[in-house]
Amino acid sequence: MTPAACLLAGFLSLCLSPGSRGASVSSYGERKILSPQHFGGVLNFSTFLLDRSSGMLYLGAQDAILAVDTGNLSQKPLKIVWDVPEDKRKSCVSKGKTEGDCRNYIRLLEFLGDGRIYVCGTYAFDPQCAFITISNFSLEKGIDNTIHMETGKGKCPFEPRQHYTAVMAGGILYTAVSSNFLGTLFDISRVTGAVQERIRTEQSISWLSEPDFVSSAFIQEDEANNPLGDDDKIYFFFNEVAKENDFYTKVKVPRVARVCKSDVGGMKTLQRRWTTFLKTQLVCEDRASEQRFNVLTDVFTVQHVPGDPRSTHFYGIFTSQWEREELSAVCVYSLADISDAMNGPFKELKKTCENWINPEPVPTPRPGQCLNNALKADGFESSLKLPDKVLTFMRDHPLMENSVVSAPLLVRRGITYTKLAVTLASISSDNSKKAAVLLLGTDRGELHRVSVVGQNVTLLQETPLFKAQEPINSIILFKDAALVGSPSSLTHQVVEGCSHYPSCEVCARARSLGCIWNAKENACDGVGTEPADWNPHADPLTLCNGGKDNVGRCSPEEKSLQVLEGLRVLLPCVQISPHPCYWEHPQDRYTRQHHSDLEVLVSPSSLGKYVCFCEEGPPSTGKPCQRAMFFLTVAGPATADSRALVSNRQFVIWYLLPFLLGVFLSAFICILYRRCGNGLHSNTTSSVSEKERDLLPSSDTPQSPSSASFLSEAVPLTKRNGTINGLNGGSGIHAAHIYCNTTEQKLQESVTNLALQLDGRTERVGQDIHAGHREFEEGLSDVMDGLDEELAKLKVIRGAPLAQCEESSI
Structure with missing residues (x-):
């Protein structure tokens, strides 16, 4: 040998x-988790499409499309295999791509309204589209018994991981996607319908500057209540590199862009280009801390009054380009505020001095506006009839001067939110007052519920769904539940009603939603309206303690920790609201905050008192609550608390x-x-x-x-699933974790x-x-x-x- x-x-x-044995997906409680084994090993779910009439959920994955009956999740899903021929995969690899990327990743699923689904995939970096017949769930084939395909360029990204968005508006597909193999050209386009009406954005950095597309929404006007005859609109949300100012580095900014459904381009200027493309900046800023969140990651669209498009609001998840640690914020924008910004002054770059100023004068009719009754009365029945001076101005001024500003509803440190959905519930007898429940998915497979009642935001529940490193990439609301998906799993979650709040503490936090704890039944009951005696700033645990305040809730006992120099200590602080927590401690640069907990590298200058304060309501409501207190002292190697050695x-x-x-x-x-x-x-x-x-x-x-x-x-330093035993029993304080370098x-x-x-x-x-x-x-x-x-x-x-x-x- x-x-x-x-x-x-x-x-x-x-x-x-x-240690080398693989782990399977665990189930939590009685929750039904559909794992990869249930899907026959199909992985990389990236597209989710729900048929609300039949309850069938269609999943776009790697080399396959699945159909899941949400009414019977235990039933084996239907499956269509749509893979790439071997010779095409080899050709893709020869161009410098990996074997894994040279597959067919389904990125688009949209109903056509004629009993078919339009499906597009990356197809080994050569996007292709096909048609699925819903009745027999199969791909349409041509005369030669091969799959009937058409090019997917401009409809689907080339690369599996590239961000893009698409929306169907009146049977016509609108997309925002990279349009070349290298991923250097980007378009917002109308890609189906009459060929002469397929238009796109101008290839100019003033229109799109290295965009990262996030979401899109079709806002359809109410025909019965549209006195001005406004046109339907499509909104696109994305991040791009700001070109308004010169910086030493690329600064990302979140944008919202709008195009009009009846836009067909210009006659001479802007031929086959948008004549209504306008964009403005979204600002999510916490003025108290002077912190701005400049990267948009997801958007959910909801009408606060069903059937009224003017009541539309956009809820967005933001993070910061400049923060090293995990950070997430949620801001909300109204359609009215976005419309006001689009109707405001334009921003202009003067070539002589390279400064942006408001241009004067603005030609008539106003550039970028959608067709309405007034324009039609002036003889502009189509964008083809707009004057060249209007189109030229539009081509050179797509960016608006005014931004759409919002303060964050909540800010969470140590957490990365990936997907968002919003449900609305009436909490008054006359339906005049409503509460919003935010469903937030994390990159660790958790689902967080947060209630928003007026200015009050309360963290209701954190529920682990999938294994730790499996991010949530889809939340679809259906009836009284949510279908929550990840790249390899799917689960069904009840989100409406009070019965799914398992304890008195969680039920008490949902009191603003009309939930009251029934001690006899040991369950959370719903009364449907906000209690008259509800105090938004009161401690919810008081309701579960005989009406008495919890002893030590805002005056915790000081914990003395003996540590060794060179250790890393994680000091816990229990946060019961989404409002931020902060620490007062000795001035030392070797500290880092993880969510509400604080990591300390022990050195002579870091010894002393550490106090955690948490805001349990708006800053104007009073003094923050003191949640934890520690005192660090040096101990010899023989007397150090061995229980803390990690x-x-x-x-x-x-x-x-x-x-x-x-x-x-x-x-x-x-x-x-x-x-x-x-x-x-x-x-x-x-x-x-x-x-x-x-x-x-x-x-x-x-x-x-x-x-x-x-x-x-x-x-690991932190893990969000589960709870921590207190240092002294049930005090609610985490046990400290100490990481030993010696x-x-x-x-x-x-x-x-x-x-x-x-x-x-x-x-x-x-x-x-x-x-x-x-x-x-x-x-x-x-x-x-x-x-x-x-x-x-x-x-x-x-x-x-x-x-x-x-x-x-x-």
């Missing part, structure tokens, strides 16, 4: 260690021991082979042993896992010493190979004894319990 074969055998033994005993045992056993097994296989008579001389055996020894760890070239992997991979050095030295012992003993076994099998067994027994001694020396294993690594923001 060659040395390479011996090495292969050793690594195969390592692969059989318990050392995972199971991690070391399951990963260190299989590694050493794999080395022994490799040596044993090689020894047995040589004993079977390969005719190798002792000097050859010695040479092979030296090569094997080079593969083992040594003090010069350590091959064992680094100390960082034993700590940072075994125990322990890393001890553990690495122990592993290195152990490798040196193994090195020498392996060499001795090679030299005495002809002494017989009995001597080998004795040597192996000595090595195992040495292993027991080394493990016994590791104080980090012997003295530390399993670390508490979970936290909750409720």
